[in-house]
Amino acid sequence: MRLTDVLDTVLDRSVVLGYTWIGPALRQHWWPENPAPGSMSGKHVLVTGATSGLGKATAAGLARLGADVYVLGHNREHIERAMVELESDVPRGRFHAEQCDLSNLADVRRFCEDFAARVPELSTLIHNAGTMSHERRETDEGHEFTLATMVLGPHLMTSLLRGPMAAAPDGASVLFMSSGGMYTAALRDDDPEYREDAYSGPKAYARVKRMQVVLAQMWAQRLAPDGITVESMHPGWVDTRGVARYLPKFRAITLPFMRNVEEGADTMIWLAVARPRAGAQSASGQFWHDRRARPTSYGRDRDQDLEKRRRLWDYVAAATGTDD
Numbered sequence: 001m002r003l004t005d006v007l008d009t010v011l012d013r014s015v016v017l018g019y020t021w022i023g024p025a026l027r028q029h030w031w032p033e034n035p036a037p038g039s040m041s042g043k044h045v046l047v048t049g050a051t052s053g054l055g056k057a058t059a060a061g062l063a064r065l066g067a068d069v070y071v072l073g074h075n076r077e078h079i080e081r082a083m084v085e086l087e088s089d090v091p092r093g094r095f096h097a098e099q100c101d102l103s104n105l106a107d108v109r110r111f112c113e114d115f116a117a118r119v120p121e122l123s124t125l126i127h128n129a130g131t132m133s134h135e136r137r138e139t140d141e142g143h144e145f146t147l148a149t150m151v152l153g154p155h156l157m158t159s160l161l162r163g164p165m166a167a168a169p170d171g172a173s174v175l176f177m178s179s180g181g182m183y184t185a186a187l188r189d190d191d192p193e194y195r196e197d198a199y200s201g202p203k204a205y206a207r208v209k210r211m212q213v214v215l216a217q218m219w220a221q222r223l224a225p226d227g228i229t230v231e232s233m234h235p236g237w238v239d240t241r242g243v244a245r246y247l248p249k250f251r252a253i254t255l256p257f258m259r260n261v262e263e264g265a266d267t268m269i270w271l272a273v274a275r276p277r278a279g280a281q282s283a284s285g286q287f288w289h290d291r292r293a294r295p296t297s298y299g300r301d302r303d304q305d306l307e308k309r310r311r312l313w314d315y316v317a318a319a320t321g322t323d324d
């Protein structure tokens with residue numbers, strides 16, 4: 001093992017050093033090379049939750065590399081503001097405004113049907129939109145709100161945009177912005193809608209982020225025959241509006257060490273360009289941070305029980321009416 005591998009692992013296991021700006025400040029000295037200019041030219045990329053924070057930084061980074069970027073948000077005013085900011089940040093960027101409420105499955109269906117008709121080849125689908133709620137809330141369709149936004153909506157979108165991704169000439173990838181918070185949660189297939197356990201916003205968020213990582217692995221197997229890779233990642237601790245709104249105490253303590261959005265979005269942009277497992281013999285479906293695949297559990301295994309995984313998949317497939 002090289003010394004840099006040891007150092008990288010020490011940063012990761014220490015959490016505080018790896019997740020803050022110290023992580024990329026050190027790792028950039030040994031991580032894989034930066035994407036080449038123009039490496040996303042001619043590619044079409046859909047980024048959800050691209051109206052602020054990590055999604056907006058990802059959209060800007062991929063547009064700088066030449067991609068046509070579809071900037072998806074759910075609030076018209078936020079979308080318009082983000083478009084103005086992105087076009088000013090990347091004057092030659094090719095941005096397209098898209099509106100869809102990911103927590104609403106009917107709206108996801110409406111959006112995907114329209115999008116697939118307009119964009120026949122999709123190289124990258126980035127599931128970045130995220131939210132938290134301190135009380136248990138249900139959508140009009142009867143689903144727990146964070147599950148609907150971060151698992152059910154993205155699952156349905158992945159299924160409905162499979163055609164345009166399979167048609168992308170050099171293969172495609174689906175990328176999930178999960179969270180290091182998922183390490184605190186085991187996979188729960190028994191109460192996915194959080195109806196039985198006493199609700200806690202951070203716990204519900206961590207459970208849903210764990211589900212994203214597991215579903216990414218399961219999608220990776222299913223989409224491999226279509227040349228589509230699927231990966232998940234976590235960005236570390238990044239100063240965004242979402243953190244300020246939902247975790248103000250955490251932000252107050254960690255602020256001097258938090259990453260900026262470019263540092264947090266770096267691995268997402270790198271994954272979109274490098275497609276590290278494409279064509280590899282082992283399947284895609286790894287969990288990444290700072291341009292390196294990371295374990296999905298430390299100590300005891302938290303997500304590899306095959307029965308639990310199958311039950312989660314079956315629940316999500318039934319709730320979204322998908323049969324991939």
Ligand SMILES: NC(=O)c1ccc[n+]([C@@H]2O[C@H](COP(=O)([O-])OP(=O)(O)OC[C@H]3O[C@@H](n4cnc5c(N)ncnc54)[C@H](OP(=O)(O)O)[C@@H]3O)[C@@H](O)[C@H]2O)c1
Nearest residue numbers: 049051052053054074078102103129130179237238240242
């Ligand atoms: N910041 C961190 O330290 C950190 C750490 C780990 C993981 N993450 C993950 O990174 C992702 C981005 O979060 P962020 O920190 O950049 O927060 P953010 O600035 O609040 O971004 C969240 C984005 O998701 C959009 N969104 C929320 N609900 C939506 C819905 N129903 N339909 C469509 N779009 C919706 C938001 O749009 P509006 O603004 O219009 O609501 C916004 O564009 C999330 O998945 C989050 O869980 C962040």
